[in-house]
Amino acid sequence: MTTVFGELDHVLLMAPGPSPVAPNVLKAMSIPTLGHLDPDCIKVMDAMQEQLRAVCKTKNAVTFPISGTGSAGMEATFVNLVERGDDVLIVNNGVFCSRMVEVANRLGAQVDVVECPWGQPIDPAAVKAMLDKKHYKILAAVHAETSTGINNPIAAIGELVKNSDTLYLVDSVAGLGGVDMRVDEWGIDAFYSGSQKCLSVPPGLAPASFSDAAMEAIAKRKTKVPNWYMDVSLIRKYWEGSPRVYHHTAPINMYYALHQALDNLLTEGLDAAFARHTAMHQRLSDGLAKLGFTPFVKEGGAPQINLYLPPAGVDANALRACLRKEHKIEVAGGLGDLAGKVIRVGVMGEGAREEPIDRLINAVKACLNK
Amino acid sequence: MTTVFGELDHVLLMAPGPSPVAPNVLKAMSIPTLGHLDPDCIKVMDAMQEQLRAVCKTKNAVTFPISGTGSAGMEATFVNLVERGDDVLIVNNGVFCSRMVEVANRLGAQVDVVECPWGQPIDPAAVKAMLDKKHYKILAAVHAETSTGINNPIAAIGELVKNSDTLYLVDSVAGLGGVDMRVDEWGIDAFYSGSQKCLSVPPGLAPASFSDAAMEAIAKRKTKVPNWYMDVSLIRKYWEGSPRVYHHTAPINMYYALHQALDNLLTEGLDAAFARHTAMHQRLSDGLAKLGFTPFVKEGGAPQINLYLPPAGVDANALRACLRKEHKIEVAGGLGDLAGKVIRVGVMGEGAREEPIDRLINAVKACLNK
Known part of the structure; x- marks a missing residue:
């Protein structure tokens, strides 16, 4: 062979x-594997959580990478928040917004779409017009549209739902680390990114963060999250508390890479x-x-x-x-x-x-x- | 920092x-990242598919690693096969069988369980008794129960549904590479393993395989798979055909590791x-x-x-x-x-x-x- x-x-x-991966990140990936409940593994996880909170500008307790690629972050945020019949408003000006529509539809959401021209930033007024007509459980938008090269005005869109019970879900797969992201200040309730864009880590992790309001909404679900692997309420128990509760085996070598890359970013x-x-x-x-x-x-x-x-x-x-x-x-x-x-x-x-x-x-x- | x-x-x-990872596998992980549609990436994928078919002893076209840990393999097999209300029989003699029950229930399956004593192999007669009473769309069992140290008689259980339209779903997260696995001969329709057990790759991939019968059943679903990230009919288009259709960004450095580890295994x-x-x-x-x-x-x-x-x-x-x-x-x-x-x-x-x-x-x- x-x-x-x-x-x-x-x-x-x-x-x-x-994107290209720094030599010290590739090197970190080849550090010998640790067990997923080993105290040294938990050291890496704790340090990485603090780094992620700093990069996302959030105090959210529930901040960790989902064990999958950026699209797993999309799946995880929607599947935890959406129950069948929930009203979801998605702002669409690119391929990844369209993917959100597909993901939410498959989960049984009632999806309305604000169609915006591709290649132009979203106009918050168009979103406001929809929000004025109907109450939504979730408003979702993509920060950086990889398909068209647009950074959408995530802060301005977030203002529209800030004092409401509508949860704000944001994809910044292609933004985090390259342009500003302020999860708390911009009122984002469910956030995800991908390791392989501006963070310059190989693909395979989706840094994510959920606000207290999002976690409360998840706790109030009438049905269990129809995806055991991505149930953040279960995964959370692995990331905090003592003892840590095993959920699935952590992709520790990918954590090494993310930990090193976040260190590179925060050191700069x-x-x-x-x-x-x-x-x-x-x-x-x-x-x-x-x-x-x-x-x-x-x-x-x-x-x-x-x-x-x-x-x-x-x-x-x-x-x-x-x-x-x-x-x-x-x-x-x-x-x-x-x-x-x-x-x-x-x-x-x-x-x-x-x-x-x-x-x-x-x-x-x-x-x-x- | x-x-x-x-x-x-x-x-x-x-x-x-x-499990411990061989030095050449750790080294392979740090090969520079390739783009997910690069012809060289596809070379790695093609070679890895052939290796996986050899290790799983299958000719299944749909044979590739799910982008997540072993538990993602469980989620992926169930979410593709199960529609709400489907009758599923799960043989339970350990923690991971119980997890299957939870996963299937969350997807809305009608789950019956053959409870078997923990720490003893499953008695196929007990499974047969259940199959005689009711028709099931899916029969699911765990090959190697990590919680109790049992290898279950997957071949003998498979015999019970071989000439029926019941689909046989098998977890060999902790078996593949350490003990024999014959996906085709044993009549397995949906199979998954994990990278971090007998394959000695860091955690993060779930080698999986679906039979033609399983893919036909998926094609006949009345509803779309309620998990876009794990929809094997979509992922399949990324693994075969020309041009390859992008689904999600492949975790290529994990592929390098799996490719090297499978080479180590097949060379031995x-x-x-x-x-x-x-x-x-x-x-x-x-x-x-x-x-x-x-x-x-x-x-x-x-x-x-x-x-x-x-x-x-x-x-x-x-x-x-x-x-x-x-x-x-x-x-x-x-x-x-x-x-x-x-x-x-x-x-x-x-x-x-x-x-x-x-x-x-x-x-x-x-x-x-x-």
Whole structure:
């Protein structure tokens, strides 16, 4: 037998996730595994919870990574909060918002959708108009739309339900660590992210946080959460109290990676990291503008997710193929209506640095001149 | 800021999971991350699927790891097969069988339970008696009960539903790789395991397999699977066909680890690995017998999961504390009625070797003589 490892390229990951992983994070992943109830495992968990609270700007007790990828975070937040027949309002301006609609529908929610144009930030007035007409148990929105390169105004949308009993559910899979996120100040009740975007950890964990109001709503459910694996009230007992109550076996090596990456981020400082993402986004846009590329998003663009229309006569998919084949660089293509029309470039975590950005710009130039 | 890594012990993992991880598997985990649609990522996935089919002894097209721990495998198999009101028969002789009951109930199944004494293998006659009385959509059993140290007669139970339309769902979280598993020959329709037991991969993946009959039953559902993240019909499109259809971002570094560990296992040969587990189980039992320990399971005991009653006057929990504190070795305690009464020792994967077994026996001796 043999493995395929010898055949793998070392690819510079400049798609909007997964992002490049720092060497010390890859190294942390290979620390020998610990048992899920070992006191040393609990040390890692406790330290990681404090880091996550700092990065999410929350005091929420229930703050930990769900054992799955970012989409598991989506599933976990909805399945804990939604009971069949619950009214849910979802703001839709991209692929991941549409996924929320699908997840909530499958759980039996009564879903209403505020349809907003893709490629533009959500207009809070459109959300308010819906909220004025009907009472919702949950209002859900995506912070950073990976499909279109938009950061939505999560704080302004949150204001609309702040003094109500409507729970505010927010996806920041592609935002956390790259742009500001204030779970408590913005009134977010159920929050999730993904490890593989601006946190620069391999995919496999979904940092999540639930407010006291969300946990009270879960405690008042008439039916049990129809997903034992993701029942946060059970998982919570594993993350706090003494003794810890076993739920499922913690993916400890992924915890090591997240713990190290969060340390990298907090050592740099959140504001410095956000400024770096913005500066590197600008460096990339300037470099590509000189090569004739136009940003797809005119206003409210996310620094960490960049969609560009190539210059006339350049095929986006051929360019991507050249970058991957000749230069071992991954960038993503457009989704939905944008397929084949744009390139999507991540400026995320370890990818938001001068060396990878310049390498990408130079490689694009070389591909155009071929 | 700082990490806690400097404070962590290197612990020899001799509980029934997680098991020790081979150095080349830890090293594989730190191979640079690849994008989830990169052709090189697909190479890893294709190779891993072939390996999994070989280890599970199946030709099932739908064979891949669920992106979560072993319990995610349980959730995934049940949530795909069960619709509200479906009749499900679960054979119960341990903690993980009881978990199945909870998972199925939460999904709205009509669950009947064959209660069997804990610490004894299931008697197929008891299952037959239930099957004779009522038609079930699903019959579910646990292969290796981590809580009691039993390997259940999965082949004999499977015979009971082989020529029927009842789907056979089997948990081999703690069996796969340590004892024989024949998914096709034994008529298993929905199968799952965990990475962190006899496969000796860190926790975080649940290898799973679905028969054509299971996939047909899923295709005939009247309602969508109420769990988007674990919908195998969607995930399947990511594992086969061209182009691959994105579902969720694959936890690629965990795939590296599983790919390497499966290569280790298949290079050794399955039969050789099973024989090694049996021999190391015997070595451990002989060594502990000399120190006055008695096996808890008299017959049908699993080589990979060993429960021992300590000699008179020895407190099981004090012994465990001594092993962990003085010798940096983890063994588990009893669950449920067995709490404080037994030690549970894993002879799993990389733990099923002379060096760790002898180190454990010597450490137990040292603790008894303290």
